[in-house]
Amino acid sequence: MNTVFNTESFRDDFTFRNSPVAVRRFPFPFHEDKYMYAVNMEPHVPAGPEGHAYRAPIDVDEHYVSEMKDREMVLREDPLRAQALPHMMAAQWDTLELLMEKQAEGFPELFSLTKNGDQWHWINRPLGIDQKFIFGDTSTLPYEPMDYIMRQTQGDICIVDQRDSQLWMDAGVVTTQADWSLDFDLGMNFMEWHGPVPLAHQIGVFERALKFLLNLQQGKPVRRLNWTMTINSRLDTSPENYPKWGPDRASVAPENVGNKVHLRCELQSLWRLPRSNAILFVIRCYLIKMEELVAIPKWARRFHRVLRDLPPELIDYKGLTRYRPTVVEWLSKYDDGKATSPGIFPD
Template sequence: MKQLKEDIDEFPFPFKSNDPYRFSNNSIPLNPPISIDVTSKYIEEIKLKRDLLKTVHNRCYQSTPDTYEAQWEVLNLVMHHLSDMYPDRFKLKKEKDHWSFTNLITNETESFIYRDNSSLTLEPLDVIGRHVQEDLLILMEKDNELYLEAGQLCFPGRWSLVFKLGMTFLEIHQPIPEFNDTGLGDKIRRFLLNLEAGNPFERLNWALTIGYHLDTSIETFHKWGHKQKEVTPENVGSLVHLRVERQKLFRLPKSNSILFNIHTYLLSFEDLVQNPEWRSTFYDIFTNLPDYILKYKGAYAYKDTLIEYLKKFQQHA
């Protein structure tokens, strides 16, 4: 019960009552302007991250040579946020360019010379990414366009870093229905281009997934894709999960790039229905979603089963 309470307390429920969901730019100013969240699942998720980086590193980490300046900025930002916000768990000591970062949870210390690539055994982004639950991505701005140029991505929501590396912002999001056709994509692209250093934003993105799987990369589709067909009235509550990504955007002043980080949360519907307000709000929104959104969010195949499951609780509310 303690873990369930923590899961619900930490879960960023993405919907508001009486607010129909459609694709939009729902970014809001990030307050407080902190890039990282440490939750009760820290140890579990860091272990999973590192296991993936050990076994399929090329799938989970990619970068281009011109991203080192931005990578050091990300390392700088995240280490300071961790040590400032969680001083009982992380320490950062600096003597001019000689830095020492200690993770008291894992009992590890990273010592290096700031901005000296040779002082690290891994690239800066790959180093700091192993100490946070978030996936970390770098968008480089070139000729008034944004390109995905580096990332440590262990928990993707049905996409591939290897495939998307080097793509523009609009190319990356091309699979989203109506994203480019309606002008929404260009509107968000212009919003990102105007993002200012010192004024970060955040947004919540959501989907449905089967089972407790943080890693739903395209490369592992054979492991989880078929499970949609396994949803039944008996197991829908335990099998179907609401997947929410808390996404944060920081303009990095020296490189003029953007840090896009993603903290992924999962909550089964048998746990979600324990919160009456969430249950009612989700039911109202879900039952009014058009099919094209249901398909994109991974819910079309079992939508009726999930609706019937939720309806039982609505009737007894």
């Protein structure tokens, strides 16, 4: 991977950029020229070309250091973004272990974890952290375990408890979300927290997804991609801050689409946790500017077609109503009508 970390912002002056390497490794969420909800889960095993976001179990990229700074800013402003119900402490430790192990496994030059019984030693080189602690003893870490490791992991997480043949959102750290509130949804079950999603309930997507996830096995994580669009490279598009970012949606014009409009992809991975039997739900957000996306001709053609033909309910739910026509028009210049190859990877 590219071990040079960008210095960039996800607010105010929005200096976020993807390098050409980051563009090619972007997890493009459309495997065909149209989009509808589906139970699109697959085994989370390495896939794609060298360096792709699918190569590591927990991906780390050039935005890591700046994203961690942005998360710290969000948590300083609003501590309700990191919450865990009291019965979730075993799952918090499970989460810490999994995220340390998997980041060290994928990027041994950046992270290392050494275990000697319950005496653990964690080194995070990009952030300059060298932490010795006792696994299971919260007094040996500066934060609770979930909070501690999420200040060092890209993406949001929810830790989902399993009981009564249901999944319950009983903990999480959520600072890079596509307009949903952890504080509001905390304690809800799978059907309830997906309540605001249109169409998918009616076609049985959530029933099937729940059944699938209740049987998720340890050591066999799964993944899926989800997407929306974001104006300016803002990670924190929370409902809490909607009055701050809502007006951005009215600022899209033909001359600024390339730089201002982003496709936002969530690489979601789901992991059964060993001690608590909870499920760790990692929601890793990737942003790509329209001018970066069109560097991959296949993606330019396909995204133009997906966005042009999107069902009206999804246009509304994803908040695209104001600017979609402008973006479709802009993208049409990059769609010569040629056929696209199957799958998500660049040609």
